[in-house]
Amino acid sequence: MVPLVYFIITVGQIQGGSFAVVGAADQAAKVYVAQPDPASGRAAAEQAVLLALADYGHPAGNASIDTSCQPADCMAAGSAVTVTVHLxxxxxxxxxxxxLHLNASQLSASATQMVGRFK
Structure with a gap:
């Protein structure tokens, strides 16, 4: 009985983590494109990720954020900003x-937002 309960709790933690990374990536991409420059966009995206992960009870130390832009100028109109969150x-x-580095899972999610033409 105890292994079954532990399994259910572990699966619940993984499911909560997957909800957390999807929400964090989505919000981070949205706030990134709303900022006036890449530095403030990166800072705002990191804050959004920390807040979303904290809502699900995951500490910031277990997460990392990657940001990429296509084309390279992240704030140009029509640029696609992709934020990937790893947890x-x-x-x-x-x-x-x-x-001991005992982990239940490694999760990641990506979200892409387009920089608006009129900013």
Whole structure:
């Protein structure tokens, strides 16, 4: 019975993590394109990711953010900004999992937003 309960809790943590990375990537891409320059866009995207992950109970240390632009000028009208969020979901109820690198899953999600013509 205990292994079944642990399995259900672990699957719930992974599902919550997948919701977190999808929401974080989506919000980060939206706030990035709303900023006036790439530096403030990156800062706003990082804040959006941290907030979205915190809503699901995941610490910032378990996540990383990648941003890419096509073409290279991120703030040019019509540019596509893609934000990818990576999250490591640890095994639940294992107090020393960081030392042993015991992870339940590695999750990632991407979202793309177009920079508007009229900004």
């Amino acid at each position: 490591t979901v640890p095994l639940p109820f294992v107090p020393f999992s960081e030392a």
